[in-house]
Amino acid sequence: MLIDTVAWVRVEGGRILCARPRGKDVFYIPGGKREGAESDLQTLLREIEEELAVRILPDTVAHVGTYESGGPGLPDGAVVRMSCYTGDYRGRLAVSGEIEEVAWFSYADRPLVPPVDQLLFDDLKSAGHLA
Numbered sequence: 001m002l003i004d005t006v007a008w009v010r011v012e013g014g015r016i017l018c019a020r021p022r023g024k025d026v027f028y029i030p031g032g033k034r035e036g037a038e039s040d041l042q043t044l045l046r047e048i049e050e051e052l053a054v055r056i057l058p059d060t061v062a063h064v065g066t067y068e069s070g071g072p073g074l075p076d077g078a079v080v081r082m083s084c085y086t087g088d089y090r091g092r093l094a095v096s097g098e099i100e101e102v103a104w105f106s107y108a109d110r111p112l113v114p115p116v117d118q119l120l121f122d123d124l125k126s127a128g129h130l131a
Contacts, residue, residue, distance in 0.1 A: 001078040006043040007031035007117075008056065009064055009084045011124065014131030015104035017093070018113060019051060022100040027109075029082070029117050030099075040083050051099045054091035061087035065123060071115035080116045106131045 007029040010017040018027040032047040034040075041061060048056050066083045074080065095102055105112065107130045110121045124130040 001075060003033065003074070003078060003080045005031055005033050005080060005082045006040050006047065007082050007084045007120075008044060008048050009086050009120065009124075010089075011086075011129050012104070014129070015106050016121070016124065016130060018103050018105045018109075018117075019095075019099045020101040020103070021098050024100075026114060027101075027103060027105065027112050028114065029084070029120060030102075031082070040085065044085055044087070048089070050097045051095075052102070053094040053096040054089040056087045056089050058087075061085050065120065067116050067119040069114075069116040069119060073114075080114070082116045082120070084120055 008031050017030060019030045020027045030048060030051050034043040041058060045056050064084045064086055068079050068081045070079050107121060107125045110118050121130060
């Protein structure tokens with residue numbers, strides 16, 4: 001079983017934006033699952049507006065990597081695929097919809113995110129983007 005997701009990678013000052021959904025104790029890279037035949041871009045724009053109340057500027061979006069991992073809390077044999085994109089935004093970041101809290105994580109916070117997100121943290125750290 002493949003869980004296909006799209007995520008927004010927003011790094012500022014050596015920290016990456018993470019979000020915690022309502023009722024959960026785990027932080028994730030903001031984003032989510034596509035609906036129907038949505039493209040990665042359509043999914044990214046919709047999910048980020050729903051979760052963080054900002055608009056991603058489509059002409060600034062760039063793919064930074066795709067990661068796959070199993071992990072705790074997933075059905076047996078399930079793998080999460082996370083296609084990651086950067087992009088500028090318009091608006092003010094705010095929790096919205098199903099998001100209860102946002103936080104800016106450094107590499108030291110890596111254990112607080114799921115295994116697939118940890119792969120992104122590793123790449124960002126090795127590229128010198130995460131403190």
